[in-house]
Amino acid sequence: xxxxxxxxxxxxxxxxxxxxxxxxxxxxxxxxxxxxxxxxxxxxxxxxxxxxxxxxxxxxxxxxxxxxxxxxxxxxxxxxxxxxxxxxxxxxxxxxxxxxxxxxxxxxxxxxxxxxxxxxxxxxxxxxxxxxxxxxxxxxxxxxxxxxxxxxxxxxxxxxxxxxxxxxxxxxxxxxxxxxxxxxxxxxxxxxxxxxxxxxxxxxxxxxxxxxxxxxxxxxxxxxxxxxxxxxxxxxxxxxxxxxxxxxxxxxxxxxxxxxxxxxxxxxxxxxxxxxxxxxxxxxxxxxxxxxxxxxxxxxxxxxxxxxxxxxxxxxxxxxxxxxxxxxxxxxxxxxxxxxxxxxxxxxxxxxxxxxxxxxxxxxxxxxxxxxxxxxxxxxxxxxxxxxxxxxxxxxxxxxxxxxxxxxxxxxxxxxxxxxxxxxxxxxxxxxxxxxxxxxxxxxxxxxxxxxxxxxxxxxxxxxxxxxxxxxxxxxxxxxxxxxxxxxxxxxxxxxxxxxxxxxxxxxxxxxxxxxxxxxxxxxxxxxxxxxxxxxxxxxxxxxxxxxxxxxxxxxxxxxxxxxxxxxxxxxxxxxxxxxxxxxxxxxxxxxxxxxxxxxxxxxxxxxxxxxxxxxxxxxxxxxxxxxxxxxxxxxxxxx
Numbered sequence: 001x002x003x004x005x006x007x008x009x010x011x012x013x014x015x016x017x018x019x020x021x022x023x024x025x026x027x028x029x030x031x032x033x034x035x036x037x038x039x040x041x042x043x044x045x046x047x048x049x050x051x052x053x054x055x056x057x058x059x060x061x062x063x064x065x066x067x068x069x070x071x072x073x074x075x076x077x078x079x080x081x082x083x084x085x086x087x088x089x090x091x092x093x094x095x096x097x098x099x100x101x102x103x104x105x106x107x108x109x110x111x112x113x114x115x116x117x118x119x120x121x122x123x124x125x126x127x128x129x130x131x132x133x134x135x136x137x138x139x140x141x142x143x144x145x146x147x148x149x150x151x152x153x154x155x156x157x158x159x160x161x162x163x164x165x166x167x168x169x170x171x172x173x174x175x176x177x178x179x180x181x182x183x184x185x186x187x188x189x190x191x192x193x194x195x196x197x198x199x200x201x202x203x204x205x206x207x208x209x210x211x212x213x214x215x216x217x218x219x220x221x222x223x224x225x226x227x228x229x230x231x232x233x234x235x236x237x238x239x240x241x242x243x244x245x246x247x248x249x250x251x252x253x254x255x256x257x258x259x260x261x262x263x264x265x266x267x268x269x270x271x272x273x274x275x276x277x278x279x280x281x282x283x284x285x286x287x288x289x290x291x292x293x294x295x296x297x298x299x300x301x302x303x304x305x306x307x308x309x310x311x312x313x314x315x316x317x318x319x320x321x322x323x324x325x326x327x328x329x330x331x332x333x334x335x336x337x338x339x340x341x342x343x344x345x346x347x348x349x350x351x352x353x354x355x356x357x358x359x360x361x362x363x364x365x366x367x368x369x370x371x372x373x374x375x376x377x378x379x380x381x382x383x384x385x386x387x388x389x390x391x392x393x394x395x396x397x398x399x400x401x402x403x404x405x406x407x408x409x410x411x412x413x414x415x416x417x418x419x420x421x422x423x424x425x426x427x428x429x430x431x432x433x434x435x436x437x438x439x440x441x442x443x444x445x446x447x448x449x450x451x452x453x454x455x456x457x458x459x460x461x462x463x464x465x466x467x468x469x470x471x472x473x474x475x476x477x478x479x480x481x482x483x484x485x486x487x488x489x490x491x492x493x494x495x496x497x498x499x500x501x502x503x504x505x506x507x508x509x510x511x512x513x514x515x516x517x518x519x520x521x522x523x524x525x526x527x528x529x530x531x532x533x534x535x536x537x538x539x540x541x542x543x544x545x546x547x548x549x550x551x552x553x554x555x556x557x558x559x560x561x562x563x564x565x566x567x568x569x570x571x572x573x574x575x576x577x578x579x580x581x582x583x584x585x586x587x588x589x590x591x592x593x594x595x596x597x598x599x600x601x602x603x604x605x606x607x608x609x610x611x612x613x614x615x616x617x618x619x620x621x622x623x624x625x626x627x628x629x630x631x632x633x634x635x636x637x638x639x640x
Contacts, residue, residue: 002276004032005042006053007284008068021050022180023072025119026136027088027111028081028102028293029285030056032278035297036082037136037172043275044173045180050074056282057103057110060118063126071130074183076123077176078164079136080115082293084524086150089113092520093551094150104281104288113150116142120162131189133179134158135168140319141526143169143199143257144234144248145217147227147534149523154221154534157248157255159201165189167199171305171320173272174261196240197261201253208256211245212237218251224535231531231539232375238318241371263306263325270331273302279342299339300351300413303332303397307355308363308378309417311447312458313493313521313529316355322372324359329397333404340406349407350439352398353414358421358429360394363387375540380460383423391421391429402436411439418444418468419460434475438483442472445488448496449507456495456532456545462507469511487513491557492548493521494532498579501557505572505592506584508561518561520554563592 006012007030012020022045026038033039038054045052053072058065081088081102088100088111099106112118116138123132142158159167166189168175175197182192193200193208214233215226230248237243238260246257264272279298281291305325310317332352339345351357362368363378364386378384401410412433421430433442446465448454454461469485476483489508491501508515523530531539536547548554556578559571572593576584584592 002032002278004030004278004282005046006051006069007056007282009070012053012069015051017051019071019073020053020069021045021073021184022052022075022077023055023069024052024077024079025055025058025066025123026079026081027057027085027115027119029104029110029291030054030282031102031291031294032280032282033294033297034273034275034277034279035294035300035302037079038081039277040272040275041077041079041135041172041176043277044176044272045077047271047275048177048180050180050184058119058122060112060122063122066119066122066126071127074180075131075133075189076127078116078119078123078132078134078139078162080138081111082137084138084141085111085113085115086148087522087524090150092522099292101293102291104285104291106292107288114161116158116164117162120164124163131166131183132162132164133166133168133189134162134164135172135176137315137319139164139167140169141315141524143167144214144230144246144255145220145250146525147523147530148525149530149533154217154227156217156250157199157201159199159255160250160253165200166192166195168197169199169257169319170197170261171264172197172261173264173268193256194258195261196258199255199257201250201255204249204252204254207247207254208245211247211256214246214248216249224537225542228531228535228537228539228542231528235318235528235539236374238321239371239374240321240323241367241369242374243371260321263321263323266326266328269305269325269327273327273331273335296350299342299345299349300353301332301335301339301349301401302354303327303352303394304354304356304359307359308367308372309356309359309380309420310377310458311380312456312532313490313527315524315526318526320355322378323367324362326360329393329400332397333400336401336404336407340404345406347406347408349401349410351411351413352401353412355415356417356420357412357414358391358394358416360397361388361390377458379417379419379423380458381455382460383419387423389420389424391424391426395429395432398432398437409439410437412437413439413443416442416444419464422464422468422471430471431475434472434481434483435479438481440482441484441486443486443488444468447488447490448493448500448504450496450500450503453493453496453500456538457490457493457529487515489515489518489561491518491520491561492554494529494536494545494547496521496548496557497546498548498553498556498575501560502576502579502581502584502592505560505563509563509592514564515561518558520558560592569593 024042042052053069100108103110148155175195212233214230219226220230240260240262243259248255306320306323307316308322449462523533532545556575559568563572585595
């Protein structure tokens, strides 16, 4: 096993290190695996020739943990961990979670709320004017003034609240290499203002020319139209080819975001994944039973980054970007062979994917020279005519992984874009996916069935999913397999009315889909949908968008997606009565829920037996669900 980076003075002494060049402070437990951002950034710094140590989950109520490695020569890197600390701590209902997958033993409470801010303030208190560079998802998505769901207010850029000197947004490797090399050469952290993929604060008089000016913090805090305009500017300029500097004034300071850093080339990405990761949690966590978060990724391979799908509720485009970066086939095969040598490997590679598993090429040739189209989507509501759909390279790579000695099965469990698959005239990948790469269940994300809601989500209409499901089950049947689709579904997304939620419930009933878990829309920073949630407006058209915000409304929409569960019966009855859908209360085949004992269906209030927006029953042979009537595993492991 490769050696872990120093976590204590004894580790430093064993390596003959008197003072580390850099230290990284993180809200996660220390897991040296390339699925963890801390591991990647620390190994990248080490590969540049510098010493670096890791302070994981320090106790922010004292100085002890922050000083255990001493003062670094050049500065600190700070992140909250793999996810935003508020999402790690709270459900969409703002209730405290009981477990933290990125903490030893899954114990909750080992990091503070708003971890980046708390850690930076503590480091400033202890070390004064030492360079502080923040990054990771929490910093990246909060780099501008942003709506904060937990405070229900607009907060300033995290640079303002944290007091950090520099913010690295996106995946971070290239800007990190430039930062460490320039600091080591003696440059002052406050002069590092020309690095792509970074943000900094300066006096308004020092603002660079030629930037796209957002409405300032005071404006977006009080004016929802101004907030929408700022969101549109921020989203539209996240392209490495045409993206401009973005400016947003915060009182007597100017926030400056430099244009995005270019994505890594295949050769650069290969080098990142070839770094000497220990591929395990640090042994100091053995007594606690390890870190649960590694279980999903320990025997998985990430072959790409970025996503041109660009759903409105997803932050990937704002963080990783829409341009696809891929590892070479040789790099992926080398990692697959490495997995077969690990002690706990049982012959199963759990995933070969990424943000979207089946993206391995640009969406079109134009983006290579002109960037991705501003304000448009490659796949929704229908595929762009210029979209080039080709699974051949991905398929060939999967075939070679399957042939590696010691590999029994290769599964695909990260997101498959089924609309991209349906746009491919060649069915070879579809057939081999169903035959070789489904572990009994294939997770896909239709999210909803109502066209207006799907438009607000930036998703394709449900007809695409129906066609995909029909094809999936036809191939499954031909192969003599028993496999199911597990659809991800979302309730209470902006644009979703009670009527839309009822339409989705009817769609699920028609297609015999019984989801065990559903996800309420979670308004996290850095998405178009969160802007809609906060403002009630579409930031691209400024047209009003209905937003279900009350706890009652959201509870009813969520219950309708699981209308078949006895615990949801009262809420479903309440929702149907509120919507005037008494025709769906009864014991008939088209009803969603039986009336209370002793209460029949109200006379004179029968509505049409409607199962779709146009009032017509769907063709019963057009099954979007699993096929076998009334049965569906429906497991959804997304964080609620």
